[in-house]
Amino acid sequence: MFGGTGFLGRRIAEWLAGAGNDVRVGARHPERATFHPGPGRIEAVRADVSDEASVARAVKDSAWVVNTVGHYVEKRGATFGTIHGQGALNVARQAKRAGAERLIHVSGLGADSASDSPYVRARGIGERLVGEAFESVTILRPSAIFGPDDYFLNRIAGMARRSPVLPLFGRGLTRLQPVFVENVAETCLKVLTDSATRCRVYELGGPRIYAYKDLVRLVAERIGKRPAAVPVPFPVWDMLAVAMTLLPESPLTRDQVKLMKRDNVVSERAWTLIDLDIRPVPLEEVLVDCIGSRPETS
Secondary structure, three states, X not given: OEOOOOHHXXXXXXHXXXXXXXXXXXXXXXXXXXXXXXXXXXXXXXXXXXXXXXXXXXXXXXOEEEEOOOOOOOEOOEOHXXXXXXXXXXXXXXXXXXXXXXXXXXXXXXXXXXXXXXXXXXXXXXXHHHHHHOOOOEEEEEOOEEOOOOOHHHHHHHHHHHOOEEXXXXXXXXXXXXXXXXXXXXXXXXXXXXXXXXXXXXXXXXXOOEEHXXXXXXXXXXXXXXXXXXEEOHHHHHHHHHHHOOOOOOOOOHHHHHHOOOOEOOOOOOEOHHHHOXXXXXXXXXXXXXXXXXXXXX
């Protein structure tokens, strides 16, 4: 699998190994890979989805291939096109040549090759390229993923701990349907062991839809904070994102602002966790494990 050292990929690798499968994880820095042991063996090897020769070596003799590689911020040599487009194609093409029985391609909710968002557009293009190269691919489109040590909730919690004011994107009305990382990992295992899931697209979201402002309030209250949530118009966010492109490591990009202008929820007729008999875990049920609890009081 590819992307197996990341937040989601690591959990998928552990679920697969936990079911007794031997897992080979292709990573640019395999020496950094750490996994919880399971009945199956997890081996990290050097591979980069932008280098098709290394992809070919990583998928050799593999029955199943999973690609979770993704970036939310473009970097030199790692644009959305090279990772979500050409990189995804490299994996699909080499999985086909290696004779793999199954391929799972992890994309994102709302992927659309016609989008004006470079990230969303690259995701959509990647899905099309993968489908052309590996006809029976199963595509997973998770919403924002939460879990222990995640980026999504812990970024909100970090801001709430540091500041008495939390700026909202617009009025904070953008709708989100965050999904638990363990639900996504279990989905991969169930899909791979069920041939009926071939050629399907699954949209993965949690059991509840939140307005962004309500999600911010929930996280802040859980850590014992009550920052003032201040609406900030999107044109202001757009200007801030442009200004931050001058920084070596920008904390905000124009594409991230575009993503927050659109609802990110499962569509009405999609294949979902329920179709796989997986119980969507409510965010409130595991929030303490994700971000910690209220501070102790004397």
